[in-house]
Structure formats: structure tokens, C-alpha cells
Amino acid sequence: MATIKQRGDSYKITVSCGYDLNGKQIRRHLTWTPEPGMTKRQLQKELDRQAVLFEEKCRNGQVLDGNIKFAEFAEKWFVDYAEKQLRPRTVGSYREMLPRINAALGHMRMDRLQPHHIISFYNNMAEIGVREDGRQHCRVDLKVLLRSRSLTQTKFAEQAGISIATLYSINKGNNVSNESAERIARALEMPLTDLFEPTNKDRKLAGNTVLHYHKLLSSILTAAVRWQVIPSNPCERVAPPKVERKEAVYLDEEQAADLLAALDKESMQHQVIVKLLLFTGMRRGELCGLEWKDIDFERAVIFVRRSSLYMAGRGVFEDETKNTSSERCMKVSADVVSMLRAWRAEQSKQRLRMGDQWQDSDRLFTTWNGAPIRPDGITAWFHKFVTKNGLPPIHIHSLRHTNATLLIAAGTSLTTVAARLGHANSTTTSKIYAHAIKSADQAAAEVLQDILHPVKKQA
Incomplete structure (x- = not known):
């Protein structure tokens, strides 16, 4: 009252x-x-x-003034703007970032937030030891420890609230998440530091990560100006963190051939996934969102109309493509069409074998029962595939980079490459693939040299 x-x-x-x-x-x-x-x-x-x-x-939340704390305003920004205007994956990512911002700035009144507060926040993120996404490496032989306590791995996994696969992974020497490590320590009633050691304690946050925080913070404060809570955005008086642009990781022609040869030992679905990513340059989510009605077999055209994403707590869901230019169509070769025909026939056989257990999603790539496949599942499989076959240390997005690099090297115009990749404009393409453009330019110079100054034959 x-x-x-x-x-x-x-x-x-x-x-x-x-x-x-x-x-x-x-x-x-x-x-x-x-x-x-x-x-x-x-x-x-x-x-x-x-x-x-x-x-x-x-x-009703209709009263806002400069006295409001940043944390309170940020929550209002999420409810009134972000959750209504932004994509679910973006909102989820921002939600994960907010606790770090609130820890530094959440207690401050909006009208007292100054550039030097933001600069201090960025400087802190640039220090060693601030990463919160680190993983833990087990320092002890967990199998021996469980045996000494007369515990089976299955029983202990149930007690600790983790999957048996996590225990198997630890036994192989793999790292685990902080959450899993803490659950294991609690179940064994031992200090976390006696069992695990962090793997990222000496690593800094990437410059690009700090830039993402800057963009989120600036978006929230821009809304505060628009809603007349503060007169100006202090982020505008702070230089954004510098990001060192990394060259796109890609395969050359010989390495791409080695990758295709290694695929012969994999399942048909994985073969088609990798080849389609390599031949079209699609994004992972776009590939997972493909449906059979998007394939025009007669004209050899693939239509990219949607993206398939995964979020914890929501599962796999359908979303729009990244931007308006990402919704596109692209011509494919006769070999790709033949490959897709064969895969459609194989999937039909699988549907018949599963009977009424099959979930008819019309997706090209599914789980064993026809449900849409998780995009991160492809990434996990591809990492194991690359490691197992001794291929260069690439990730699934490297197939998109390889596609673009090889097209540019072959003399395909930048405008065409940008359209096939679904970039908003060719400027984006030129920034990402500067290495390929430079190589193609050098090759063009040598071609002109041969044309204008041919080597004279010896008499």
C-alpha cells in the first residue's frame, strides 16, 4: 500500500x-x-x-526511473523486449550471460552507471581465471575408488545423479563439466579439489566472448535510453573490446579428398550429412531443418527454408533461417541428386522396419525412430570421426568454410558464393574468406602474366 x-x-x-x-x-x-x-x-x-x-x-511495471537497479531493469528488458522480439536461442544465450553482468553491475542504479564501471567490467573479463565454462579432469582412478567402497559404477551413477556414460568417459581420461564433477564429489562426500582439477584455470575469455557481453550490455542500455530511464547509453562512450579476427579453418583439395575417402566406413546417414555440408556450404542448423519437400529432384535444386535448433529444456525445435537472405535455393550436381535419391530409398526402408514407432517428421536426417536429429549430435560425432581418422583438427562448420574457399579458388564470383552461403551481402563473404580471395587474386595475376608476356620458346 x-x-x-x-x-x-x-x-x-x-x-x-x-x-x-x-x-x-x-x-x-x-x-x-x-x-x-x-x-x-x-x-x-x-x-x-x-x-x-x-x-x-x-x-504493472509501468513506472521506471533512474533509481532502478541494473539487474531489475535487465529482467524487465528480457520480459518486455527480448522474449518477444528475439529468437529463443538468442534469448537463451543472453540469459546465460546475464549472471556475470549482474555480479559486476546488477547492484548499481541505472542513473549512476558510468563508462568507467563498464571498462572495469571488461578489464576483469580479460583477466586469467575468470572463465566459468571450464571442465574438470579427474585426478584419481575413479574405478578403483568405487571398488574400494564396494560400489558398482551403475549404482554410483544413480546415487550421484549422473549418467553411466559420464563415468565411462571419466575412466577414458576425458574431462567432465563442473556440474558433474560437483555431483560426484557430493556423492562421495569428498572435497572437489581432492578428486578433480580445473582444465581452464589459466585461460582467458576469448575477445569475441567479451564483445558478445558488450553487445548485450549495450542493447539493454539502449532500451533504457529509449524508455527514458537514463539520458544516454554509457556503452557508447566505451571502446568495444578488440577482437583478433581468426582465419577460417578449412580443408584444401587433397585434405577434402581424404575426408571423403574416410567416410566410406561410416553410416549412410553420416556420409550424406558430411557430403551435403561440403557440397552446399549449408549451416548445420539449416541442414538439420531440411525436409524432403525442400528437394526438387527434377531441377536439381535444394531450398533452404528453415533451421533446426536444440535448447535444454525445450528439445529440438524449428526456427527461421538466420536472416532473410539465408532463405534461398541452390543448384546441386547430378551426383548430389543421386546420393539423395539413394538416401531417401534407404530411409523408406527404415520407416517400414520401424512400423508405428516411426515419427513422420519429413526430415532428411532423423534419429532411429524418425524424430528430428539434434544438431549438436552431428558436431559430437564429427569430432570423433576427425580424431579417429587422423584428419586435420577441423570442426563441422569447417565444411562450410571449405566449400566457400574451394569455390573462390575455382574462380566463382564472390556474389555467387555469398548467395549460396546465404550471406546478407558479399562484404561479409569477403571478410571471412580474405585468404581465399588473396590466393585467387595471385593466381589471376599469374594468368595475366602468361597471357601478356608469354615465355619465348628457345630456337
Whole structure:
């Protein structure tokens, strides 16, 4: 309920709006000055009305001012803007980033947030030891430890609340997430440091990661200016973190041939996935979103109309392509068409074998029962495939880079490459594939040299 205090000729109306992150009560204030000549009864009636209206606005979140803490405003930004206007994957990523920002700036009033606070936040993120996404390496022989306590791996996995696959992975010497390590330590009633050691304690956050935080922070503060909470965005007076552009990782012609040869030992679905990514340059999510109605076998054209994504708690879901230019069609070779015909026939056989267990999603690539495949599942499989076959240390997105690099090297115009990749413009393409353009330019110079100054034959 609103409280009212008289301050000279005006009245201060105060409404409580809950508590902030530190348990401190949040209060909103309104100063109301009565019109001259009002009777005491009129004044009291209008004052009560103003108090009720102000309290209602506070309850509905319609009252914002510079006194609001950053953490409170950021939450309002998520609810009123981000969750309505941005893609679910983007919102999820921003939600994961927010705790770090709130830890540094969440307690501050919006009208007191200055550039030097933001600079300090960026400088802190650039220090060693601030990574929160590190993994843990087991320092002990977990199998021996469990045996000494008369525990089977299956029983212990159930007690610790982890999968048996996680234990098998640890036994192979692989690293595990912080969460899994903490659960194991709790189940064994031992200190985490006696069992595990962090693997990223000496690594800094990547410059690109810091830039993502800058963009999120700037977006929130831009909204604060637009909503008239603060007069200007302090991020605009801070130089964004510098990011060292890394050259795209790709395969040359011989390495690509080695990769295709190694595929012969893999399942047909994995063969088609890798070849299609390599021959079309599609993004992973676009490939997972392909449906059979997107394939025009007669004209040898593939239509990219959607993207398939995965989020914890939501599962696999369909989304729009990355941007308007990402929705596109591309011509493919006769070999690709033949490969897709063969895969469609193989999938039909699988559908018949599964009977009523098959989920008819119309997707090109599915799980064993026809459900849409998880994009991160492809990434995990590809990493194992590359390691097993001694191929260069590439990732699944490297197939897209390889496609573009080979096309440019073969003399394909930048405009055509950009259109096939679904880039908004060729400028994006030229920045990412500067290495390939430079090589193609050198080759063009040598061609002109041969044409204009041919080597004279010896008599």
C-alpha cells in the first residue's frame, strides 16, 4: 500500500515494489503538487486517487526511473523486449550471460552507471581465471575408488545423479563439466579439489566472448535510453573490446579428398550429412531443418527454408533461417541428386522396419525412430570421426568454410558464393574468406602474366 508524506506544498507518494538481489526493499516515488485553490476535502480525494493510480502503475511495471537497479531493469528488458522480439536461442544465450553482468553491475542504479564501471567490467573479463565454462579432469582412478567402497559404477551413477556414460568417459581420461564433477564429489562426500582439477584455470575469455557481453550490455542500455530511464547509453562512450579476427579453418583439395575417402566406413546417414555440408556450404542448423519437400529432384535444386535448433529444456525445435537472405535455393550436381535419391530409398526402408514407432517428421536426417536429429549430435560425432581418422583438427562448420574457399579458388564470383552461403551481402563473404580471395587474386595475376608476356620458346 502507498504511503504519503507532505513536503511543504507537495506530497511524496511511496510504493514498495519488492526486493532486489541483495534483499533490499525497492521503492518507487512520486511527487504530487495540488492545484491552487483546492479545498481540503478536494485535495485529500485527489491525493488518494493519485496514490492509487501510482500504486497500480508500479504493480504493472509501468513506472521506471533512474533509481532502478541494473539487474531489475535487465529482467524487465528480457520480459518486455527480448522474449518477444528475439529468437529463443538468442534469448537463451543472453540469459546465460546475464549472471556475470549482474555480479559486476546488477547492484548499481541505472542513473549512476558510468563508462568507467563498464571498462572495469571488461578489464576483469580479460583477466586469467575468470572463465566459468571450464571442465574438470579427474585426478584419481575413479574405478578403483568405487571398488574400494564396494560400489558398482551403475549404482554410483544413480546415487550421484549422473549418467553411466559420464563415468565411462571419466575412466577414458576425458574431462567432465563442473556440474558433474560437483555431483560426484557430493556423492562421495569428498572435497572437489581432492578428486578433480580445473582444465581452464589459466585461460582467458576469448575477445569475441567479451564483445558478445558488450553487445548485450549495450542493447539493454539502449532500451533504457529509449524508455527514458537514463539520458544516454554509457556503452557508447566505451571502446568495444578488440577482437583478433581468426582465419577460417578449412580443408584444401587433397585434405577434402581424404575426408571423403574416410567416410566410406561410416553410416549412410553420416556420409550424406558430411557430403551435403561440403557440397552446399549449408549451416548445420539449416541442414538439420531440411525436409524432403525442400528437394526438387527434377531441377536439381535444394531450398533452404528453415533451421533446426536444440535448447535444454525445450528439445529440438524449428526456427527461421538466420536472416532473410539465408532463405534461398541452390543448384546441386547430378551426383548430389543421386546420393539423395539413394538416401531417401534407404530411409523408406527404415520407416517400414520401424512400423508405428516411426515419427513422420519429413526430415532428411532423423534419429532411429524418425524424430528430428539434434544438431549438436552431428558436431559430437564429427569430432570423433576427425580424431579417429587422423584428419586435420577441423570442426563441422569447417565444411562450410571449405566449400566457400574451394569455390573462390575455382574462380566463382564472390556474389555467387555469398548467395549460396546465404550471406546478407558479399562484404561479409569477403571478410571471412580474405585468404581465399588473396590466393585467387595471385593466381589471376599469374594468368595475366602468361597471357601478356608469354615465355619465348628457345630456337
